[in-house]
Amino acid sequence: MIRKFLRKVFNRKAPAAESIATLSIIPNKRHGIRRNQINPCALKVATTLQQGGFSAYIVGGAVRDLLLGLTPKDFDVATNATPEEIHKLFRRSRIIGRRFRLVHVMCGMETVEVSTFRGPSPDDEEDSAAVPLTDQHGRLLQDNVFGSQEEDAVRRDFTVNAIAWDPVQQRLVDPFDGQGDLGRRLIRAVGDPVARFAEDGLRVMRAVRFSAQLGFVIEAATRAAFAGALSTLRKVSRERIRDELLKLLASPSPSEGLRLMLLRSADDDSLDWGPEGNMLQVVLPEVAHVVTDAARLRALLGAIEQLPVVHRLGALLWPMREWLAGAGARVLTVPRALSELLDERLKLPVSERQHLSALLTTPVFEAELCSHLHGAALRRVLAQVSGPVLDALLAIQMAHASAAGDNAVAERLAALVRRIAAERALRPPLSVGELVLSGKELIAELSLRPGPVVGELLRELLVVVLDDPAQNDRAVLLARAKELLTARNFRH
Numbered sequence: 105m106i107r108k109f110l111r112k113v114f115n116r117k118a119p120a121a122e123s124i125a126t127l128s129i130i131p132n133k134r135h136g137i138r139r140n141q142i143n144p145c146a147l148k149v150a151t152t153l154q155q156g157g158f159s160a161y162i163v164g165g166a167v168r169d170l171l172l173g174l175t176p177k178d179f180d181v182a183t184n185a186t187p188e189e190i191h192k193l194f195r196r197s198r199i200i201g202r203r204f205r206l207v208h209v210m211c212g213m214e215t216v217e218v219s220t221f222r223g224p225s226p227d228d229e230e231d232s233a234a235v236p237l238t239d240q241h242g243r244l245l246q247d248n249v250f251g252s253q254e255e256d257a258v259r260r261d262f263t264v265n266a267i268a269w270d271p272v273q274q275r276l277v278d279p280f281d282g283q284g285d286l287g288r289r290l291i292r293a294v295g296d297p298v299a300r301f302a303e304d305g306l307r308v309m310r311a312v313r314f315s316a317q318l319g320f321v322i323e324a325a326t327r328a329a330f331a332g333a334l335s336t337l338r339k340v341s342r343e344r345i346r347d348e349l350l351k352l353l354a355s356p357s358p359s360e361g362l363r364l365m366l367l368r369s370a371d372d373d374s375l376d377w378g379p380e381g382n383m384l385q386v387v388l389p390e391v392a393h394v395v396t397d398a399a400r401l402r403a404l405l406g407a408i409e410q411l412p413v414v415h416r417l418g419a420l421l422w423p424m425r426e427w428l429a430g431a432g433a434r435v436l437t438v439p440r441a442l443s444e445l446l447d448e449r450l451k452l453p454v455s456e457r458q459h460l461s462a463l464l465t466t467p468v469f470e471a472e473l474c475s476h477l478h479g480a481a482l483r484r485v486l487a488q489v490s491g492p493v494l495d496a497l498l499a500i501q502m503a504h505a506s507a508a509g510d511n512a513v514a515e516r517l518a519a520l521v522r523r524i525a526a527e528r529a530l531r532p533p534l535s536v537g538e539l540v541l542s543g544k545e546l547i548a549e550l551s552l553r554p555g556p557v558v559g560e561l562l563r564e565l566l567v568v569v570l571d572d573p574a575q576n577d578r579a580v581l582l583a584r585a586k587e588l589l590t591a592r593n594f595r596h
Contacts, residue, residue, distance in 0.1 A: 222249065
């Protein structure tokens with residue numbers, strides 16, 4: 105073991121020539137990126153590193169987006185300085201990670217992530233059958249093997265993300281014609297796609313997301329490597345998969361992304377990719393096993409693009425709800441298993457988890473009942489279900505009805521949506537807080553003690569007002585409260 109380590113440190117062979125990128129330098133006048141487009145903190149970090157005698161570049165998605173005329177969300181820096189050297193240059197910084205360390209540099213309220221150029225995986229000639237180690241997130245561990253800029257470029261995921269920008273000379277370093285692929289609107293893996301996906305299984309989802317986000321086509325060889333990468337994707341942490349799924353759903357064309365996750369190829373409606381299944385079966389197996397109609401799925405995915413992101417996820421989870429409830433149920437409810445999906449598998453933030461739980465556990469509206477929801481019955485529904493949940497519930501139901509080609513059901517639901525809008529426009533009281541008579545007034549007028557009786561009276565009065573909004577009058581409600589006290593023999 106010690107001999108192997110020493111050989112790795114003192115006698116490491118250079119990577120094969122074909123695995124090292126040949127740097128392509130593009131001068132300022134040919135790419136159009138300007139210093140004033142760069143986040144000031146990231147620019148300061150990269151410039152300081154260069155002034156300290158190191159190489160430093162703005163890398164990744166920020167460069168890609170700037171070349172596309174988009175506004176980047178994050179700016180990352182890559183350098184040949186080690187984490188310890190970076191930390192010495194920046195007082196407000198901290199080294200994170202264990203197997204591959206990064207540095208977070210604090211600049212005001214912002215944080216800039218700085219990585220050291222990554223080197224190739226160490227070859228273990230003594231054990232060719234050795235299994236590559238992965239971290240808890242499913243990424244291939246590299247034991248902090250640092251390398252040159254060329255070696256770092258080889259290890260990036262896609263050509264459009266392997267472009268680097270020099271903040272001092274303001275030139276691009278484009279080793280794999282990423283700029284050309286931007287022009288061709290193409291997502292292409294750097295080098296061998298099989299090797300790239302083996303390094304991090306999440307990259308297959310990233311390819312899909314970039315395709316949906318940018319409107320790009322995935323290069324044929326890159327797409328062909330998806331099926332073989334699913335076993336690696338299964339090792340990726342749930343948190344990273346969740347984040348990538350939500351980014352996909354937030355893209356301008358989530359339907360295209362989800363279609364790529366489900367269908368074997370652009371010209372094949374098959375959902376079966378082979379022994380490992382398809383990508384959705386890895387990401388959301390609870391849902392994928394009930395998705396069997398590709399044509400209906402395509403229609404559904406197109407319909408959900410009009411919904412907010414969290415509701416797009418709700419629509420995606422909807423088939424599982426119906427399957428679990430069983431066919432023929434008059435009022436469909438979601439078993440606890442679906443709620444556990446939100447907590448355990450997706451690990452959603454609390455707010456999104458609560459909203460989706462409410463959405464997916466609220467009884468649905470059967471088409472036959474929609475026509476009968478008018479007046480008081482409709483107001484009771486509006487009082488029981490919060491506005492955002494109700495609107496999402498109906499939108500998802502209409503999307504699924506339209507996807508199934510059931511236009512009659514879709515029209516009944518659409519008519520219900522119109523009646524709800526008309527009823528809301530009248531602003532009827534829908535909660536105890538909207539009654540003109542408060543709990544304090546009930547206590548004072550009827551000589552009541554604070555307690556459950558007061559709340560029960562208010563709820564009874566709300567039922568009266570839901571039946572007839574004109575009854576929301578102080579004198580009327582006070583008289584009705586007295587009648588209820590007498591009739592129900594409330595103790596007070």
